[in-house]
Structure formats: structure tokens, C-alpha cells
Amino acid sequence: MTLVISAVIDVDKVIPAVINFQKLLRLHRRRPLDQPSGRCSTFPSCLCEVLHSRPDLLLRSPVSVMKVALVAVLAAVAIQPWPPSLVAATANLFRRVEVSKTRLARSQNIELGQLPSGLSGSVRCAAACTVDPRCQMWCQGASSEECLVSDMVVTSAYVEADLADATACYTRRLKDFVVGASIEGSPVHPNSPLRVKENLIDGIFNRDNNDNCYRTDNNLNRPWFVLDFGTAVTFRFVKLFAQANGSLNMVKTIADLEVRVGMAAVPTPGDFSSYQLFGSFTGPAVEFGQVIVLESPAPVTSRFLSVQKMQDAERLQLCHVEVY
Template sequence: MYSSVLWACMALCACEILLPPVEGEDLTAWRRVLVESSWFKESVIRTPKNLSLISCGLVCMRHDWCNLWRHDEPSACLLTSLFVSVSYQPSQPDGALPCYTGRKPEFTTRAAITSSVHYHANIKQGSNLVDGIYSSDIYDASIVDQESGAFAWFLLDFGDIIPISEVILVAQPNINSYHYFRDIEVRVGNTQASGNFASYLMLGSFTGPGDPEQIVILRPATPLFGRYVSIQRTTDGMLQIAHVEVR
């Protein structure tokens, strides 16, 4: 449990802290988020040293796998590879832990999502892709199948036209990524479509096949403006994605 002094410090901290530059490392902004303690499982590494709030962020910066950290009792850091959006809202806010993420703000948690038919009726749902958090669990990775007249697809609806300069896709965390994370097109449009997104502007594509948890970053030459982002496989087969971010 946090000490009263640490809780007071966290309460007074702004939503973003700026770490001082150190040799060989750039100035990095960390953004404060609340995360349920249940997300901190095997992926957590506790550092053995006594570290301050600022030092924890510097330690995380030195690990390529570290995406989130929190300052823990007694004066140690908990580091994790957990992906958490700045706009993430914990489902159980009571007892949520104050943490810091280095991930940039993005639009995905504002989106509604539809798709072709889900391969699993009650698990691996498309809503997992827009909930703002990903823990390398295969059950977070949504999987859809092709349907009559259309290859497998997801469609994100942001409710309004937004500028889109980057889409990040993360492959599922097992070897089936070779089969289900490949031949992908990402497009941007302003009218709702279902299965046929040829009228949308092409943002980028990934031929693959993907490796487990491969991160694919797609960026157009200039930002595209649209309300909808489609993610569609262009060949027969299922499409499985573990995590999506849109900026």
C-alpha cells in the first residue's frame, strides 16, 4: 500500500511529468493513468534499487519492452510491458493504481467497432481492440472470419471526422500470427461501409506474414481525414489483431 506522502505527491502531480534528459536519452513525457491492480501479473518486474518517482521513469526508458510503470512501496518501481492508452478508463476505479505511460494520446478508445463475423461467439471480441489496454493475453486478440462476398474486416467509427496520421497494429501473441495476421489493408473514409471499403483512401498495408506480437506502424505521407478506419484482410482466411492504436 502506498504511504500517505506518496499518495499526496501523486494527487498533486499533473497528468504529465517531464523527465530531465540524461546522456544518450531524449526528453520524454510520461502521462498519468489509472490501472486496476489485477492487470499487474507476470509481466511485472520489480527493480531491486530504491528509486524516486523520476528515476522510475528513467529505468523504464532503458528497457525497450517497458510501456508502463508505477512507483511502489518501498521506493521501488514496477515495470510492465502493458499497453495502456492515455484515455483508458478503469472498469473498477476504486483501488486503481496511479501509473505512468509513455504512449502518446490516441483516438481508439473513442471509437465504436463493427466487424465481419466473429470466429468465437463469446470471447476475443472486437471491443477488446478499443478498450485502451492490452496485456499480451491471447484472449485480448480479436478474431473475425470472412463472410459471403467479403474478406475478414474490422471497422472503427470515431463519430466525427478526425485527422489520422498513424495506425498501429499489434499481431497476436502466438505462432498463429503467421496465418491470421497477414495481407492487411488499412483505409480511411467518411461514409459507413460494410465489407467493401474500395471507396476509402488507402492509409497503408502490411503483407506479412506477421510474427508473434509484431508491431506494425502505418503512416500516410500526409494525414488523412475521415470518420471511419477499416482494417481488412485482402485474401481468404481469418483476421486476428491483438491491439490497435489510431493517432
């Protein structure tokens, strides 16, 4: 599905639009944008601060209000002076990655046409993606005046197989250790032959397609998978992504999880009791697109990482994993 939002705005309408956006923020008990914190000295940086800390302000609003707010933000971003430090910081939020145009066309995109020309093309696109809580990645549109932003999750370590069809995009996701790892796990459900464990290590997740996920068979005792990074790596975060649509019952299979780490392969598949506990998630997950974030208080060094549901006669479906 593609949603087209025109960002070609009469400058005379910018201030009322921004005022409407300020009212939206006040409804959610946020300070007005003209009362910045000590870390927020310019209007564009205030917008970035507010929307980074509370992206739900747009997501929880009616679509019509969300469009008005987003257009107001884009207009304000374009006409306000941006200090060089903020321009650099915005551009540095994203990392370049090659993505197939065919694959990109299948994602849920929000096409921002003919953005105001107050900033360079790359910074305009980065700013548009920064203020849209749905955006995970942006690509240059058909012209330098257009940006294509997408909710597709693509890590910066992703390697596009179809380079002939590839285009340069810029992702929010950090480079992690999952891409390039090997994986073993519980058997796949026979009715979902495309939902294989290898989907978790390819570095890309199209939220519109649940066949990009990994689904184990039913009635398994403690379904699991384990990643082998090939060598010891150091990390603090493990992120587990639920499917973005479909059956909520499959989202709820993400429950009673243990994540463990170790330096050697276990002798008995599925028995990770010798590994150190990294973190756990009682759950269950309850929302489409939910991201479970496990964080270690200090960096952990390990070669293997296991994820296991600690229940019998169960199943598990996950759609994307990041470790960094």
C-alpha cells in the same frame, strides 16, 4: 511472471559494470558511450539515445548479460548528474493513467527494487522504464524507493472501470482515437468467444492473455473491421499489434491487409472500395508481439477507418490498434 532485479549496487562496482555495458554495445558495432554524438552531451542522455535507437541491444542479449547491462544503466543513471532539461524530458515521455491493480498483477512485470536515490522517485522510475526496451508503463512500488515496470500496453486514453482498485501508472503510449470509437466487424470464432472486436477499442492489451485479442471466424471472405470515431479526426499513424505468444500460425494471419479511410459509413458491410487507401501490409507478420506501423506522409482527416484482409476463405487475429 515477475522478474526481480536488484538495483542496490556498491558504487565501487559501478564503473566495471558500465565498462561491461560499453563492451556489449561495441559488440553490436555501436560507438563507445564516451564518444557521444552532437546530440548527446551527458552520460545519461547518451544511454537514452543509444537505447532508444537500438533497444534490441538488450533484447538480443542473453538474460544474464541483459541483467548486468540493465543494472549498470540504472546505477549510472542514478549517480551521474542530470541536467534539468534531461530530467524534464524523461518525465515528459510518460502520461498518467489509472490501472486496476488486479489487472496489473496479471501482466508480465519486471520489478526494480530499492533503486538508488540519486533522483526523485518519479524520475527514477521513468528512467528505469526508458532504458528497459520491454517496459511500456511504470507504477510506483510499495514504497517511494521501488518501481514496478510492466510490458502491458495501455494508451493514455484508457478509462479504468474499477476505480476502487486503481493505481496511478505512467504509460509510454500516446493518446489515440481508438478509445471511445465504435467498431463493427466480421463474426468471432465460436471457439474463442472472449476474443471479440471490442477488445481492440478498450485501450489496453495484456500481452500474456490472447483473449484480449480479436479473432474472426475461419473461412471468411475478406475478414474486416471498421472503426467509427464519431466525428472527423486527424491522424498520421495506424499501429496494429500481433499477439505476444501462443500459436505463430495466428500471428501469420496478419497478411495482405488494407487500411482505408472515409467520411461516411459504407452501404454494404465489408465493401470499403469507396474509401481512400491509407496504407497496406503485405506480410505476413512473423514474430510474436510484432507491431505493424502504417504512416501517412501527411495528416489524414477521416471519421471511419477500415482494416481488411484481402483474401478469401481466411481468418484474422489482431490484439491491439492505435490511431494517432
